[in-house]
Amino acid sequence: MxxxxxxxxxxxxxxxxxxxxxxxxxxxxxxxxxxxxxxxxxxxxxxxxxxxxxxxxxxxxxxxxxxxxxxxxxxxxxxxxxxxxxxxxxxxxxxxxxxxxxxxxxxxxxxxxxxxxxxxxxxxxxxxxxxxxxxxxxxxxxxxxxxxxxxxxxxxxxxxxxxxxxxxxxxxxxxxxxxxxxxxxxxxxxxxxxxxxxxxxxxxxxxxxxxxxxxxxxxxxxxxxxxxxxxxxxxxxxxxxxxxSDAFKQAYLEASEEDIVIIKSPVGIPGRAVRNRFLDRLDSGEPIPINCPYKCLSTCKIYDSRYCIAHALLSAYDGDMENGLVFAGSNVSRxxxxxxxxxxxxxxxxxxxxx
Ligand SMILES: Cc1cc2nc3c(=O)[nH]c(=O)nc-3n(C[C@H](O)[C@H](O)[C@H](O)COP(=O)(O)O)c2cc1C
CATH class of the missing domain: 3.20.20.70 (Aldolase class I)
Structure with a gap:
């Protein structure tokens, strides 16, 4: 072909x-x-x-x-x-x-x-x-x-x-x-x-x-x-x-099917991510400090949100998985x-x- x-x-x-x-x-x-x-x-x-x-x-x-x-x-x-x-x-x-x-x-x-x-x-x-x-x-x-x-x-x-x-x-x-x-x-x-x-x-x-x-x-x-x-x-x-970061790639390599979750993003729509320490902190109800110096997303209601998504995604990029949100598709476990x-x-x- x-x-x-x-x-x-x-x-x-x-x-x-x-x-x-x-x-x-x-x-x-x-x-x-x-x-x-x-x-x-x-x-x-x-x-x-x-x-x-x-x-x-x-x-x-x-x-x-x-x-x-x-x-x-x-x-x-x-x-x-x-x-x-x-x-x-x-x-x-x-x-x-x-x-x-x-x-x-x-x-x-x-x-x-x-x-x-x-x-x-x-x-x-x-x-x-x-x-x-x-x-x-x-x-x-x-x-x-x-x-x-x-x-x-x-x-x-x-x-x-x-x-x-x-x-x-x-x-x-x-x-x-x-x-x-x-x-x-x-x-x-x-x-x-x-x-x-x-x-x-x-x-x-x-x-x-x-x-x-x-x-x-x-x-x-x-x-x-x-x-x-x-x-x-x-x-x-x-x-x-x-x-x-290597930690971001490692999160992909280690993800099992059960680790792939749907989250409700502060933007107001669902997203797919890999379960990690940050999502566990959110699930446990732990307060996550928010500091929004600019409104990067016009639909974001930051003070109704549990966390700042820009900060969470940037933290994942940097490899800080305590604070990082790792977005991934449904095939990540492969x-x-x-x-x-x-x-x-x-x-x-x-x-x-x-x-
Ligand atoms: C880590 C990650 C970040 C993404 N960020 C964006 C984005 O900034 N803008 C966008 O339109 N789509 C974004 N997407 C969606 C992808 O561009 C793409 O359309 C989708 O993930 C395709 O599915 P696949 O990951 O199963 O191949 C993102 C996807 C992933 C995995």
Whole structure:
């Protein structure tokens, strides 16, 4: 089997694999450029850029500066395709998006909320806009709004199912019956929902499937359903190029199936994480000190929350598991070794060819 290329507007990747954006600081330039060098699309996550503990009132400027620096580093490390992931709920989303465009990023992936105003923030139509959705309904709402207000459409849509890591676009009740929302069910629904927009704009809107994709066989299954590519995140954490602490990677390598839990994040939506000392402290009711010098998430009700999620994710990145929240996808317990991105991509492609 020839490996199909992945075309997203003005971008053509040799390999139909997008490395999903992972914050805080899990996917920065080192990981993203390694994926891009292997023919996929590498994504820098924009949440929590810069020294978020120190910056206080300069938060927005410091984050944008750190974002620009990360993009420049990635560009010196690869000629391949680099995307940036921005969460809609970030209070500095617009500033980050402007920085990405100024730095020449050609693919902006936006999740965690409905990015209804995204085209207004990106006038340059050579920049490919890619919303993340968890249902055909959400995609229709976004694309109808973009069509009516801006006469534009998406260059691809990422469909994130309930097995993904990090924040999830499903309620606790929906996650309890995740099989009802399997990618096998959602992909055909979304393909159908994209058709009217493909017809109206005379373009193909590729669907990128995400959440629980682990092997080349999984990728083949998604392609056979009609997806143009996949987005994978968890699998890329245990690579040499991923810049998280050794303790973060060790938490992945040691996680058993029972350790994978759904938490209720301070953002107000569920998330998937690995049980650790920090989650045990929360469960025991121990008060966790909160110090919020800036409101990084527009939906965060920090003083109704048990903890600051930005601080918890940054602590995990640093390796402080007393205070660290380790986000991970549902397949984390299958990971047993740290490999290079090059070897991981080669394995996935061998499996995909064989499948
Ligand atoms: C550690 C971690 C952090 C994540 N952070 C983000 C993020 O900042 N923004 C986002 O849109 N998605 C985030 N995600 C979701 C991934 O980009 C991806 O879509 C999803 O995890 C895919 O499922 P998989 O991990 O099973 O491959 C995160 C996932 C993980 C595991």
């Amino acid at each position: 020839d490996i199909p290329k992945l075309q997203i507007g003005t971008i053509t990747a040799d390999v139909p694999i997008v490395q999903g954006g992972m914050g805080v600081k899990v996917s920065l330039s080192s990981l993203a450029s390694a994926v891009a060098n292997a023919g996929g699309i590498g994504t820098i996550a924009s949440v929590g850029m810069g020294d978020i503990r120190a910056t206080r009132q300069d938060y927005e400027a410091v984050s944008s500066e750190a974002m620009a620096e990360e993009i420049r580093k990635a560009k010196t490390a690869t000629d391949g395709h680099i995307a940036v992931n921005v969460m809609s709920v970030l209070s500095n989303a617009e500033a980050l998006i402007h920085t990405c465009v100024e730095e020449g990023i050609k693919m902006i992936v936006v999740g965690a909320g409905l990015p209804l105003k995204l085209p207004a923030m990106v006038e340059d139509t050579s920049v490919n806009l890619v919303p993340i959705v968890s249902s055909a309904r959400a995609a229709t709402l976004i694309l109808r709004t973009w069509q009516k207000r801006y006469g534009r459409t998406a260059q691809a849509v990422v469909l994130e199912g309930p097995l993904a890591g990090g924040h999830l676009g499903f309620s606790l009740e929906e996650l309890a019956r995740a099989e009802d929302f399997s990618l096998e069910r959602l992909v055909p629904e979304l393909l159908e929902a994209l058709k009217p927009f493909e017809d109206a704009f005379g373009v193909k809107i590729p669907l990128i499937a995400a959440g629980g994709i682990y092997t080349g066989q999984d990728i083949a299954r998604m392609l056979s359903l009609g997806a143009a590519g996949v987005q994978m995140a968890t699998r890329f954490v245990c690579t040499r190029e991923c810049g998280v 990971m047993h070794e740290i490999v290079s991105v090059k070897d991981l991509m080669a394995t996935l492609l061998d499996e995909l060819r064989a499948a």
